[in-house]
Amino acid sequence: MELLKTNLIIDQKYKPSLDLSYIDYFNRAMVFAQTNYQDNIDKVSKTHFHKLSPTRFFEEYVWSICCVHSDPMSASKLFPPLSKELKLYYNSFWDLNAFPKSEELIIKLSKLIDNDKKLHAIIDTALIVNKGIKLYGWEFYRNNFLNTPIKLTAMPMLDLIEATHLSRNIGSSSEVIRNMRIHKLAVHWRFENTKELCESIQKSVPMQLKIIDLILHYAVSTFE
Secondary structure (H helix, E strand, C coil): CCCCCCCCCCCCCCCCCCCHHHHHHHHHHHHHHHHHHHHHHHHHHCCHHHHHCHHHHHHHHHHHHHHHHCCCHHHHHHHHHHHCCCCCHHHHHHCCCCCCCCHHHHHHHHCCCCHHHHHHHHHHHHHHHHHHHHHHHHHHHHHHCCCCCCHCCCCCCCCCHHHHHHHHHHCCCCCCCCCHHHHHHHHCCCCCCCCHHHHHHHHCCCCCCHHHHHHHHHHHHHHH
């Protein structure tokens, strides 16, 4: 997930600017991201699909739902209190017979989420994952039902764009995410798309494409 923070450390003399070359822009963006978001950069870079737990999958799914039709800062404010209320669901992935009653959680969650579709998507997906683990065991269920963006679109409220984003965050894909703000950067520097921009940066900076993409996301969310 790409949670945004509010109390950022910004060196005004070293801010990314569109007046720079794309490499200089990225170098400044990298310093900014490493200063403020190193914990999440490490988390994303070390996420491996074959080690993914059901709790981590559900967290990333909930983050994806928070982002649907919402700006990144609004989603970032919603997710932490929402995640606290979902602990009973997290527990149900390990104690499969302890699935909480939906009625009780709907009352709590509705105080945080004012969108019924998002609310029921989260509850329905928790039940889907619980039943999937019961039927197949977590490893088989993960490796055969959650391993591609197309398969993830079976989850409530996920279209292919959101499923691709989720797939990247759970480690089953290294695809560069479609982001209109980053796309505008790419066009500004005469690249066809975001992937071309990230691949060109990668030739100078030996990082995973998804980390380059993530660093650019943090930069454009703050400075553009």
